Amino acid sequence: MTALQTAASARPAHAADSSPARPALRFLTAGSVDDGKSTLIGRLLFDSRAILADQLDTLQRRAAGEPIDLSLLTDGLEAEREQGITIDVAYRYFATPARKFIIADAPGHEQYTRNMVTAAAGSDAAVVLVDITKLDLSQHPVRLLPQTRRHTLLAQLLRVPSIVFAVNKLDAIADHGPAFEAVAQALQAFADEAGVRHAGIVPVSALRGDNVAVPMDAAWYGGPTLLELLEGLPSTAEADGAQAQATAAEAFSLPVQYVAREGDGTGDNPRVFWGRVAQGAVQVGDTVQVFPSGEQAVVAGLRRAGATVAEVQAGWSAGVVLDRQLDISRGDWLGTPSALAPVQRFSATLAWLDGEPATPGRKYWVRHGHRWVQARLVEVARRLDIHTLQPAPAQTLAVNEIGEVVFELQQPLPLAPYAQQRVGGALIVVDPATHRTSGALLVRAAA
Incomplete structure (x- = not known):
């Protein structure tokens, strides 16, 4: 053809x-x-x-x-x-x-x-x-x-x-x-x-x-x-919805962006944990686990666009009400029990965007979901030659270069391979001295 x-x-x-x-x-x-x-x-x-x-x-x-x-x-x-x-x-x-x-x-x-x-x-x-x-x-x-x-x-x-x-x-x-x-x-x-x-x-x-x-x-x-x-x-929403229906058994995960109390914010009104569902679906009555605390609770209610619903799925912005009080704040995750595994060292594809080269040993801030964590670039394994599309040896990455690297986190995060999940597998890298967005990290696997 x-x-x-x-x-x-x-x-x-x-x-x-x-x-x-x-x-x-x-x-x-x-x-x-x-x-x-x-x-x-x-x-x-x-x-x-x-x-x-x-x-x-x-x-x-x-x-x-x-x-x-x-x-x-x-x-x-x-x-x-x-x-x-x-x-x-x-x-x-x-x-x-x-x-x-x-x-x-x-x-x-x-x-x-x-x-x-x-x-x-x-x-x-x-x-x-x-x-x-x-x-x-x-x-x-x-x-x-x-x-x-x-x-x-x-x-x-x-x-x-x-x-x-x-x-x-x-x-x-x-x-x-x-x-x-x-x-x-x-x-x-x-x-x-x-x-x-x-x-x-x-x-x-x-x-x-x-x-x-x-x-x-x-x-x-x-x-x-x-x-x-x-x-x-x-659209991504349509694709995510189709994927959620096709993979109903896929583990649920939601990065908490905002915590609010319903009503006038006083009294016994329940707290609602708001965010966009990254993967899977959850229903009222399902058990979820909090990352990083590991505490578990049952979903007592779900909110979407000002209404009470029975289920939410990937790509939807939603609020989750739990059946008991837990210490949960912005940057935490809610997910299917045992699905959010802590990762502290991982390999990733790095698209470098900073004029200062990415150098092993340097420390950066990384953002995953809504949480900021300090991290260290351990190794630049190789870079991608955009002309031949073949990997080439490298010790550093210059501006606009793409390579495979290893990072180590000061605190564990619930990372997932980017090929499986866009939200759980993506991080941004920020230079702590200049506050410039230095790179985009796409998780390959736990190292």
Whole structure:
């Protein structure tokens, strides 16, 4: 099957039937500098009529008769407008008759990779833009840009459920069909080698609007528009709900974010332990265990969105009422008895985001769920070469490098492999001296 046939087969047959009541899809745009991410978002906003009249009037006056620069819709910082680059993550909202969307415009420059990681951590999908004008189409196979590979790998490591490749700026080259075919083959080869399961490879021209929201007039492509593809993708809430139903016996876990007393906060009103269910499901009458104390209690009540319910499941924000008073505070966990095992030394994949290298022996703060713990980087086992996708020897990790490391915690945490659970297996690393977010840790296993 050719890349064109693969792209064509990706058309979501159910997209047109999507219910407006479906959860909003949160997606980010990623890729290298000047790949057209901000323009693509501007095009989606423009074509979906999500631009206010005064915004459109301002853009038209600034254009002075020239084509409107749609990228200005997302360049919120003055420095972004002056330099013509995206620095901070900009969020925009729009809706179609089939779906609501929340877009994160992530920076493409290596210097701002941490911003991209922040956007990816809460996204349901990632649209990785590939600027076809930056690629040497005479090469066979076509060589992809490092940032395309890096952002795709980061999205995969962060378990963004759906990854879409959008090959942009087709209007700037001749022989659109063969050119897209060559780039799509390179993307497919990279995805196969890296183990990336993408949701589709689509050709677009964000500047002209070809195949973004309106189908392109090309005999060589019969697949979906980018918007059609996005309309059919599942949100994390839908995926978590489906997983919870499919794995009803999976152990329950919930990181406690907030403790409140019902009613006016006085008297005998019960305490409610609020958080977002990380895994599994729990019902009234189930026995749960508190981490780290190890105390057990029975679930006496469950709250969700101001109502009393009989059960809550993965992905839901909920409150838990226990049948007896226990010392529980923010940062503790509730879970199925014996499911929250303490871990003090673990191996992990580390995406390093700090200008100061990750050096064995250094101490950092790590955050897991809602708890802060001191930790020490014990070992950098290897780093990932993003060009060959092979592990390479390393003693440290430089900014934007990805590697396998071993950490040791001052206090045990209920860690889980990230491949099994996004919440229990993720930590952020903070430099205690500068307070910068230095890295993202994805647990592999207890060391």
